[in-house]
Amino acid sequence: MPELGKYAIEVLSAYAASLGLLGVLIGITLRRGRAAQATLKAAEMEAKKNG
Amino acid sequence: MSIWQYANPVKFLALSSRVQPYLWAAAVICVTTGLLWGFFGTPDDARQGSTVKIIYLHVPAALMAINAWFMMLIASLIWLVRRHHVSALAAKAAAPVGIVMTLIALVTGAIWGQPMWGTWWAWDPRLTSFLILFLFYLGYIALWEAIEDPDTAADLTSVLCLVGSVFAILSRYAVQFWNQGLHQGTSVPVATGGRTVADVFFYPLLVSMVGFGLLFLALVIYRTGTEIRLRRAAAMRARTGRGA
Numbered sequence: 705m706p707e708l709g710k711y712a713i714e715v716l717s718a719y720a721a722s723l724g725l726l727g728v729l730i731g732i733t734l735r736r737g738r739a740a741q742a743t744l745k746a747a748e749m750e751a752k753k754n755g
Numbered sequence: 756m757s758i759w760q761y762a763n764p765v766k767f768l769a770l771s772s773r774v775q776p777y778l779w780a781a782a783v784i785c786v787t788t789g790l791l792w793g794f795f796g797t798p799d800d801a802r803q804g805s806t807v808k809i810i811y812l813h814v815p816a817a818l819m820a821i822n823a824w825f826m827m828l829i830a831s832l833i834w835l836v837r838r839h840h841v842s843a844l845a846a847k848a849a850a851p852v853g854i855v856m857t858l859i860a861l862v863t864g865a866i867w868g869q870p871m872w873g874t875w876w877a878w879d880p881r882l883t884s885f886l887i888l889f890l891f892y893l894g895y896i897a898l899w900e901a902i903e904d905p906d907t908a909a910d911l912t913s914v915l916c917l918v919g920s921v922f923a924i925l926s927r928y929a930v931q932f933w934n935q936g937l938h939q940g941t942s943v944p945v946a947t948g949g950r951t952v953a954d955v956f957f958y959p960l961l962v963s964m965v966g967f968g969l970l971f972l973a974l975v976i977y978r979t980g981t982e983i984r985l986r987r988a989a990a991m992r993a994r995t996g997r998g999a
Contacts, residue, residue, distance in 0.1 A: 706795055708805040711870055715808050718866045719794070722812045722859045726970075729855045733978055740984040747988040747995075754995045 762839035764983045771976045778976065782969035789815075789963025797956055809867045810952075811960055815967035816859035817926075820888065823853030823971060824916070824923035827895075831913035841979065843909035844986065846916065847899050848978035852971055854892035861885060881938040884925040891919035905986065 708715050761767045793811030800807035830846035833839055864882065865875040876882065895915055902908035950957060 706805070708808075709799070711804050711806045714866050714870055715805050718809045718812060718863045719790075721862050721866070722816065725855050725859055725862075729852065729974070732851075733974055733981075737977055737981045740981040740988070744984040744988040744991075747991040751991050751995050 759837075759839070762837070762841050764841055764987070767841050768980055768983060771980050775973065775976060778969060778973040782966055782973045785962055785966030785969055787966075789959050789961075789966045792959035793956075793963060797959060800956075803871060806867055806870055807956065809863050810956065811963045813860060813863040813867060814960060815964045816856045816863065817885070818964055819967050819971050820853055820857040820860050820885070821923050821926050822968075823849050823856060823975075824888065824891075824919060826975070827853065827916050828920045828923070831916040834909055835913050840909075840986070841983065843905075843913070844982040845975060845979045846912070847909075848982050849971075849975045850892055850896050850899070852974045852978070854889065854896065856967070856971070857885065857889045857892055861889060879938050881926065884922055887922045888919070888926050891915070891922055895919065 761770060790811055794808055797808065799805050827846040827849050830842040830849070833842035834846065868877070869875050895912055898912050898915055899908050902911060952960065
């Protein structure tokens with residue numbers, strides 16, 4: 705851990721907030737992507753069943 | 756071979772599935788290297804102390820916040836002129852990534868500004884234009900969600916994107932337009948090449964900027980694929996009589 709001196713809280717909170725926001729964005733993106741794949745698969749099965 | 760062949764959703768999905776593993780790997784490597792190098796491997800600045808380490812998040816996020824809007828502008832223009840659905844969906848897919856980048860730039864800017872300027876916020880030209888850009892992103896996303904017909908939504912959001920581009924330009928050049936306010940000028944001017952950042956800070960910053968750019972690309976391509984699949988599923992359900 706580098707010596708951050710009197711600005712440690714500012715630097716660490718900037719990194720925590722940014723990485724947290726990026727993590728939420730990536731998490732939501734991947735979850736929605738998987739849900740979309742499942743939705744499309746279900747729709748394709750349904751279309752096949754109905755001819 | 757024409758670039759327009761990728762306006763075909765099937766070809767776009769095939770290409771994106773091939774390039775995505777490399778893109779994600781490159782993005783993760785560059786972002787991780789840039790941030791770790793910047794955080795652990797650079798000294799404190801003589802004036803700003805350790806707060807200079809915030810630059811490795813703030814500058815790349817601000818850069819991508821503006822560039823994301825320009826990417827949306829190009830995709831919107833392609834939609835308006837050529838009516839390619841993939842371009843409209845790519846613009847839609849980029850907006851949440853752009854708004855998060857804008858939010859990171861605003862939050863890290865406030866955290867950096869407090870110890871350096873003595874205030875979290877000032878109605879400075881660049882800060883204010885960035886806040887307006889954030890509000891445009893919110894409006895753009897809300898408009899997509901509010902309109903049921905996807906083509907009408909694409910039309911109206913494209914027009915909103917054109918209007919918002921004024922603020923994206925202002926966000927980038929506000930410091931030059933109005934020579935006042937707390938925010939400094941661009942530290943890494945691409946056009947003139949006259950950067951004011953020392954090499955020891957610049958190289959990790961460059962890696963971080965490349966990483967944020969690659970991460971943006973990876974996210975937008977993945978999210979565009981998601982939008983294409985959702986659109987295709989809705990169309991299939993509409994054809995089989997169940998509605999979207």
